[in-house]
Amino acid sequence: MNEKPKMLTFFDWASVILLLVASYLVFFFAPMEAVMGNVQRVFYFHVSMAWIGSIGFLLAVFAGIAYLKTKDRKWDIVGLAGIEVGLVFAFINIVTGSIWARPIWNTWWTWDPRLVTATIAELVYIAYIMLRAGIDDPNRRARFGAVYAIIGFVSVPLSFFSIRIWRTIHPIVIGAGGENGEAVDMQMTGDMRIAFFFSLFTFTVVAISLVWHRIRLGQLQDKVEQLKVKANM
Amino acid sequence: MTVKTRSKKVRVTTPFFKSMWAVVWKDLKAEGRSFQLLSAMWIFSFLVILIFNFAFELNIRERTNVASGILWVAFVFAGTLGLNRSMAVEKDRGCLDGLLLAPVDRSVIYFGKVIGNLFFMFMVEIPVLFLFAVFYNYFEIFNWGVILVIVLGSIGYTVVGTFLSSMSAQSRSRDVLLPILLFPVVLPVVINAVRASGNFLQAQEFMFVWPSIRMLIVFDVIFLALGYMLFDFIVEE
Amino acid sequence: MSMIKVKNLVKMFGLKTILKGMNFDVEPGEFVAFLGPNGAGKTTFLRILSSLSMPSFGDVKVAGYQLPQHAAAVRSKLGVLSHQPLLYGDLTAEENLEFFGRMYNVNDLGKRIDEMLEVVGLSKRRGDLVRTFSRGMQQRLAIGRAVVHNPEILLLDEPYTGLDQDASGILDDVLRTIASEGRTVIMTSHDLVRTEDMASRFDVLSKGKVIASTNKKNISKNGLLAFYRDAIERSKIEEEEKKRDRKNKK
Numbered sequence: 001m002n003e004k005p006k007m008l009t010f011f012d013w014a015s016v017i018l019l020l021v022a023s024y025l026v027f028f029f030a031p032m033e034a035v036m037g038n039v040q041r042v043f044y045f046h047v048s049m050a051w052i053g054s055i056g057f058l059l060a061v062f063a064g065i066a067y068l069k070t071k072d073r074k075w076d077i078v079g080l081a082g083i084e085v086g087l088v089f090a091f092i093n094i095v096t097g098s099i100w101a102r103p104i105w106n107t108w109w110t111w112d113p114r115l116v117t118a119t120i121a122e123l124v125y126i127a128y129i130m131l132r133a134g135i136d137d138p139n140r141r142a143r144f145g146a147v148y149a150i151i152g153f154v155s156v157p158l159s160f161f162s163i164r165i166w167r168t169i170h171p172i173v174i175g176a177g178g179e180n181g182e183a184v185d186m187q188m189t190g191d192m193r194i195a196f197f198f199s200l201f202t203f204t205v206v207a208i209s210l211v212w213h214r215i216r217l218g219q220l221q222d223k224v225e226q227l228k229v230k231a232n233m
Numbered sequence: 234m235t236v237k238t239r240s241k242k243v244r245v246t247t248p249f250f251k252s253m254w255a256v257v258w259k260d261l262k263a264e265g266r267s268f269q270l271l272s273a274m275w276i277f278s279f280l281v282i283l284i285f286n287f288a289f290e291l292n293i294r295e296r297t298n299v300a301s302g303i304l305w306v307a308f309v310f311a312g313t314l315g316l317n318r319s320m321a322v323e324k325d326r327g328c329l330d331g332l333l334l335a336p337v338d339r340s341v342i343y344f345g346k347v348i349g350n351l352f353f354m355f356m357v358e359i360p361v362l363f364l365f366a367v368f369y370n371y372f373e374i375f376n377w378g379v380i381l382v383i384v385l386g387s388i389g390y391t392v393v394g395t396f397l398s399s400m401s402a403q404s405r406s407r408d409v410l411l412p413i414l415l416f417p418v419v420l421p422v423v424i425n426a427v428r429a430s431g432n433f434l435q436a437q438e439f440m441f442v443w444p445s446i447r448m449l450i451v452f453d454v455i456f457l458a459l460g461y462m463l464f465d466f467i468v469e470e
Numbered sequence: 471m472s473m474i475k476v477k478n479l480v481k482m483f484g485l486k487t488i489l490k491g492m493n494f495d496v497e498p499g500e501f502v503a504f505l506g507p508n509g510a511g512k513t514t515f516l517r518i519l520s521s522l523s524m525p526s527f528g529d530v531k532v533a534g535y536q537l538p539q540h541a542a543a544v545r546s547k548l549g550v551l552s553h554q555p556l557l558y559g560d561l562t563a564e565e566n567l568e569f570f571g572r573m574y575n576v577n578d579l580g581k582r583i584d585e586m587l588e589v590v591g592l593s594k595r596r597g598d599l600v601r602t603f604s605r606g607m608q609q610r611l612a613i614g615r616a617v618v619h620n621p622e623i624l625l626l627d628e629p630y631t632g633l634d635q636d637a638s639g640i641l642d643d644v645l646r647t648i649a650s651e652g653r654t655v656i657m658t659s660h661d662l663v664r665t666e667d668m669a670s671r672f673d674v675l676s677k678g679k680v681i682a683s684t685n686k687k688n689i690s691k692n693g694l695l696a697f698y699r700d701a702i703e704r705s706k707i708e709e710e711e712k713k714r715d716r717k718n719k720k
Contacts, residue, residue, distance in 0.1 A: 068466055071526075073484070123417040130413055134404035138484025139470065144400050147463050151393075151418055154459065158421040158452055165428075165444040225485045245546040247575035255572035263560035266599075326608075327554030331615070333522055334556075335573035336546035470523040 008216075011209040018202040022195075030195035042100040044196050048203035049093035050118070056086020056207065057125065061153045064146030076142035077218035079149055080132070081211045087125045089207065094118050113163040120159050124152035245336055252337040256345025260319065261352065270318040274357045278311040282365060296369045301430035304374075305423055307361055308354070308383075309390065313412050315353050316394045319346065320402040329402075333468055343395065343464040351391045358383055378433030378442065385449040386426035389456060393419050396460045400467050425449045471534065473498045473623060473654045474519065479528035481514055481678075488514045490678035491528070496656065498622075501649055503669035504658040505698055510675045512658040516627045519656070520550050533622060546574065549621035553631035555612040559601030563592050563611050566600055567618055574619035586614040590644055606637025613644050624648065626657035630664065638664070666694040674701040681705045 026044045033040035059082030067075035097115065098108050109115065128148050135141040264270055285291065285303045323329040332342050362383075366372045394415055401410040429445035476494035480487065488511045496502055504512050517523035519532060521541040530537040533547040550556075557566050567586055571579045587593045590610040600608060609629065616624065629645070630638050638661075646668065649655050659665045665672070666686075672694060674682040682701035689697050 068463075120417050120420055127413045127417060130406075131400070131404065131410065134401075134406040134410055136405065137470075139482075140403065143466050144404075147466055148400070148414065150463070151396075151456075151459060154455060155418040155421060158448070158455075159424065162421045162424040162428075162445075162448050165425075165448065222485060229486055245543045247573060251575065252573050255569055258572075259558065259561065259565075259569045262565060263558055267560050269560075322558070322560070326559060327552065327556045328558055330522060330550075330552070330554070331556035331570065332573070334520060334545055334548065334550050335570070336542045336575075337573060338542070470517070 004216075008209065008212050011205060011212065015202075015206045015209045018198075018205055022199045022202040025195040025198050030192050031189060033192075036104055039100055039103050042096050044199045045203075046093060046096040046100060047196070048199050049089045049096060051200060052203050052207040053086045053090030053093055053121070055204075056082040056084075056089065056211070057121065057149075057153055057156075058082075059211070060086070060149040064149040067142055067146040071139075073138075073142065073222070074219075076145060077215055077222075078211075079145060081214035081218060083125050083128055083149065084214055085207055085210045087122065087129070089203075090118060090122055090125075094122065113160055116163055117156060117160040121152075121156045124156060128152060247335065247337050247341075249338065249341060252335065252341045253345045253348070256332070256342060257348045257352075260322075260346070260349035263322070264353070270315050270353060271356055273318065274311040274315045274353065275360060277314055278307040278357055278361050279364060281307040281310055282361070282368070286368075291369065296371055297434055298431075300365070300369070300371065300374065300434055301379075301427050304361065304365060304430070305386070305427050308358055308387070309416075309419075309423060311357050311361075312354060312390055312394060313415065315357070316350060316391075316398040316415075317401075317408045317411055319350055319353070319395075320398040321407075323399075324402050329399075329468070339465045339468055340461050342468070343399075343460060346399070347391055347395045347460075350395050351387060354387045354391055358387065373434060376433060378439075379430045382426055382429040382433065382446070382449070385446065385453060386422050389422040389449060389453045390419055392453065392456045392460055393422075396456075396464065396467070399464075403467070421448065421452050425452070471498075472496055473500075473533060474656070475529075475531040476519075477529040479515075479518065479530060480526050481511070481518060481523070482526045488678055489518075492675075492678065492680060494673070494680060496654055498654055499652055501655045501668060501670045502657070503665040503672050504656060504675055505662070505665065505672060506658075506675035507702070511678045512675055513627055515675070516550075516552075516625050516656065516658065520548055520625055521545055546619070547622045549616035549619070549624045550627070551609075551612055551616045551624070551629050552627040553629065555600075555608040555615075557600045557608060557612060557615060560599060562597050562599055563587065563603075563614075564596040566611065567614055570615050571618045576619050582618060586618055589647060590614045591640065604637075605632050606634070606640065609633060609637065609641060610644060613641070613648065617648055622653060624653050624655045626655065626659075628658055628660070630659060630661050642668070662694050662698060666692070672697065674698060676702060676705050677709075 022044075026041050030041065030044070032038055060079040063075045063079035063082060066072070067079065094115070097118075101110065102108050128145065131148055132141050132145050135144060282303060285299075285306070289295070289299060291299065291303075323332065333339070362374055366374055394411075397414045397418070398411050401407060401414055404410055425445040425448045429442050429449065432442040432445070472495050474494065474496040476492055479489050479492040479494070481489040492511075492515065494515075504515070506512050514523065518525050518530060518537070521537055521544050524538050532544045535543045535547075537544055558569070561569065564583060564587070567583045568579065571582060576582055584593070587596050590613055592607065592611055592614070595603070595607070600611065603611065613629075626645070629641060633641060642664065645655075649668070655669075657665070657669065670686050672684055672686070672689075673680050674697075681704070682697070684697060
């Protein structure tokens, strides 16, 4: 277990190379968007971040269910890894979105359903981290973490739909960002599409590598604890 | 009705409703004597309304737009006080262990606590509504739509709140943690409840309010099911 | 048939192993005293027997029922008294018993409550709030709560903690009355003098294992302390030998 797996080293290097290629594709290969200009290039990374964030949170749900079923500590480590990585990516997603929104919507922030939902997700998972920090007994920490990961994940889409309903009743509010985003998607040229899917792929690889590292870190932490217990005996 | 134990033949558990009502009875009896929980919730929610009055310089003309928002903020904030207190009582002299030692299904304890907490929520909401109506000469808030929304919203809020408060009560930070855990999860309830009661107050057609009501019902059902399924895991070691 | 049968019980908290393969057997009617230093796993063990805590591995049978599968059935046979009273401060003595009696579905509850209050000597204070009670009175009422449903097995976890001499004396009397009704009792305690008097069997627990066990007739008067010290001493020596062996192997 101490030995770093060869596969992980491969993922690490693949991440670096893919990131370089993706940056080239996004910044030089993909054509400039006619209406929005260069700032549209944020979009390629922005969507990838949202994708990875959601996958991380979803991973935590499956790990949570697996933990509650088996009570095996490894699932707790996997769940935490998914949420920590997801939290970082979801945050970058919000920040990149904001950067894009400033020139396009002429504001850093609107209370659009997607923006609000992304923020709520961020808050749910920060609460998850705080919950874990507040519990000393490791079994209980794992159990509560699993339960909260499941509940939080169910609640976030409910928020999204709630806000959307409200917007459709009141169409006067600032133009819905979701539709703008989709419009961009529609008008993607072939080269844009290559850049888009390539960065989606790139960040998936990066995320796998990160989650894997985080799981290994968790296992090493466990090992340290174990040695401490042994030394005290 | 009796609840079967996990074994097939033996019936040693106390009947579901009998034990659930025992839990509710115990909470109401203790509260009816001390009024510690309710008095804190009342005063707190009145203060919230008072503060909003000055923060927004509320007057009779603007009240329609903000009334439902203010009411729900008062309910939600006062609610966390009540939920915390109601769980603190169980942790005080180790009573939660006492409950868990009884030969009943864990969900008995959960639903018993939910019903008790729901009752306390209603006990706060009724006087707050009256007070609000008197302060702003706004007796339109007593219409069946608003009441329906308050009932549905309170159910959703208490179902999640009771669940999460039994989690936060077992952590180091206790009271501080509950709102942080609760608010982001319970947000769909707040959004829809504020919307729906706002719509009713503006006398909009039911067609426009229905989506929000439906969301409230969906939320209530989903989280009742989740609470029922997951409560075992947060009380067992 | 034994009342409690435990085989190779292991309990882990995260990575720490608290109980390391415990074996334990109790016949009906025995009064077993559990002795051991702090952190030996006494409380953890009682929590597992009372179904509050799940075993990580191993086989636990209480009153013929398997744990944790038949937890509810086990709970109906158990009375638990811990160093916390497990009572509601804002309810009266009577109401507390009424509540727990209802939770256990006790028949003819009113009569049973009167009886219990009589046994623990709180009939006069039945209408008073529990939070106005002294620690000793709370503990006595807690005994009433623990046996309101007439359980076959009593688990007592450090029942004397925080009680003064008088209160402990009263508790002694009450416990004796209750134990004499043919119940199986398991008690953990630091108080060797008191324990020696009451129990019929003594088990010493250290580092998650039962290291010694003896019946009352096998030890001389006031010999419990010597027995206890001896057991602990022996386990220490054994452990050091093991450590030396391990080092030598390396």
